[in-house]
Amino acid sequence: MATVSSSTSIAASAALSTTTSGTKTTTSVDWDALIEAQAAAKAxxxxxxxxxxxxxxxxxxxxQSLQTLLSTLATDTASLSKSIVNSLSSSAYGARAATISSTGDVNASSAVSMAISNGAATGDHTLTVTQIATAHKVIGTSVADKTADMNLTGTFxxxxxxxxSADISITSSMSLEDIVDAINAQAETTNVQASIIQISSSQYAMILTASEDNADISTSVVSGDDVLNTLGVTESSGAFTDVLQTSQPAIFSVDGISLTRDTNDITDVLSGITFSLLQSTPTGSTVNISIDVDTSSIQTVLEQFVTSYNAVRDYVTTQQTLTSDGTADSSSVLFGDGTMRNIMTQMEQALNSIIGGLSMSDLGLSFSETNDLxxxxxxxxxxxxxxxDAVIALLATKTTASSSALTVVNTNSSPPSSFAMDIAVDSSGALSVSVGGDSSLFAVSGNTIVGAAGTAYSGMAFTYTGSSSASITVTSTSGIAAQINAIASAASNGSTGSLQDLITSLQSQDDRMQQQIDDINARAAVYRAMLVTQYAKYQSAISSANSTLDYLSALLNASSD
Structure with a gap:
């Protein structure tokens, strides 16, 4: 026996109406309302x-919001997680600051400027500058009009x-300005620049300047007029007529060691430090340079970490909001979520780590009354x-090897705590590396050993300087920032992260449920179409019956009359 929902019954009742005229009662049906009610019940x-x-x-x-916050946290802990400090490292501990002072009659900042790379060696140095490098510069004789044709035809x-060198071709219609332009068109090849100096309102002269210090300009006639001689740049012998500045090298000393360079930008004396020599220092005067760890930079990065950690924690707290009756607030859509709770628990445990006798309190980290960091x-x-060094160990991942022949070049944020690296050296000196008999975990190129992608050793890199086979124990500790970086990175990963797994699962559920909705609506549409056809037949039958009733009523009324 078919059942009819109460809503459908009410709608059906509402769709029926009766009218009485004399002895005749007529029933009418609102078929549209009845159809819509029944179709709605199906949907x-x-x-x-x-x-x-x-x-x-x-x-x-x-x-997704939590994913974004954790991704920011991972970014803000990345540099704190890296203990390896070198010129290529992005470790926060490689930041350097320089202090420049002077002894004697010299202004330190007027004598030298500096740029320091990440990971430069710390220490104190003294600098004296005997002479700065200069570029060769010569000038020609003046002409009255720099735009007038020079009537010269030749190549130099x-x-x-x-x-x-490059050949410069000059034609009779070229002015001094045109000759300068022709020289400069080849400047990338020749490293010689030309310019015009206005000596007075009717005196213009060409200047040639070497683009490199401590290098002389060289010229020669190729054909035709001796253009540079006519312009007064060279004498008939080919020597320069008027030398404004001779070329010379930079002569200076660092820590008492005399040095000579062809440029004032010195990059190859102290690793990671570039000197720009600006002027010579008087006899008996020195520039004193002190390279130290830039602790203010570390503080800035740690403040960023605190901010991003609190942003995650505060968001999690909003997802635990209760109403006045003790139930979850409607906005707390992740209330009681196990994955979210597990992420926070792991990070709280990381903050409670004690490494080398230090804890987060030694860094000045603590929790406020609202549990913010x-x-x-x-x-x-x-x-x-x-x-x-203890601060680095407390915050970063630190990897060490039991043999000095194996140098740690890089490590990742969560390496294995300990493993034995078996290094085999064949008769030709070629290396092969295995861990626990598995040779696929590291790739070898020369004496460089790199962890394979997709393994626990990914991101680790070593150099081996030994000449014989060895089994070397590699140990690692993961500090607070390294642990939190690993947790946040793993959770927020857009491909394999735990949050992405949940997002993908919910999206799949939604796709399936949307298909169910589409199927239900499709069946409801078919059902509605069937009702339209069926009820049209009913209406036709009712109309026919009413017509018959009207006819019979008319006959009866006629008989009565």
Missing amino acids: EAATTIQTSITANEAKISAY SIGLEGGT VLDTSTLATTLTDDF
Whole structure:
């Protein structure tokens, strides 16, 4: 026996109406209302499913917000996680600051400027500058009009001694300006620049300047007029007529060691440090340079970490909001979520790590009354000064090898705590590396050993300088920032992260439920079409019956009359 829902019964009742005229009662049916009511009843299940989709979409949005916050946290802890300090490292501990002072009659900043690379060696140095490098510069005689035709036809070669030269062709219609332009068109090849100096309102002269210090300009006639001689740049012998500046090298000393360079930008004396020599220092005067760890940079990065950690924690807290009756607030769509709770628990445990006898309190980190992380910068500054290496160990991943022949070049944020690297050296000196008998975990190129992608050793790199086979124990500790970086990175990963797994699962559920809705609506549409056809037949039958009734009534009335 078919059942009819109460909503359908009510709608059906509402669709029926009766009218009485004399002895005749007529019943009419609102078929459209009846059809819509029955079709809606068929589609009613889709509304319930849509509610589930909407709830899932709210969860997806919440997971994505948490994913973004954790990704920021991973970014802000990356440099704190790296203990390896060198010129290529992005470790926060490689930041350097320079202090320049002087002894004697010299202004230090007027004599030298500096640029320091990440990971430059710390220490104190003294610098004296005997002479700065200069470029060769010559001038010709003046002409009255720089735009007038020079009426010269010839070709000359120009360049720097020992360098590449180029031929410059001059025609009779070219002015001094045109000749300068022709020389400069080849400047990238010749490293000689030309310019015009206005001596007075009717005196213009061409200047040739070498683009490199300590290198002489060289010229020669190729054919035709001796153009440069006519312009007064050279004498008939080919020597320059008027030398404004001779070329010379930079002569200076660092820590008492005399040095000579062809440029004032010195990059190859102290690793990671570039000197720009600006002027010579008087006899008896020195520039004093002190390279130290830039602790202010470390403080800035640690403050960023505190901010991004609190952003995650505060977001998680909002997802635990209760109403006044003790139930989850409607905005807390991730209330009681196990994955979110597990992420926070792991990070809280990381913050409670004690490494080398230090804890987060030694860095000036503590929790406020609202459980937000706060930083006492004075405590941090004291610890950085007292035991810088211990701070690195407390925050970063630190990897060491049991043999000095194996140098750690790089490590990742969560390496294995300990493993034995078996290094085999064949008769030709070629290396092969295995761990536990597995040779696929590291790739070898020369004496460089790199962890294979997709393994626990990915991101690790070593150099081996030994000449014989060895089994070397590699141990690692992961500090607070390294642990949190690994947790946040793993959770926020857009491909394999735990939050992405949940998002993908919910999206798949929504796709399936949307298909169910589409199927229900499709069946409801078919059902509605069937009702339209069926009820049209009913209406036709009713209309026919009413016509018959009207006819019979008319006959009866006629008989009565």
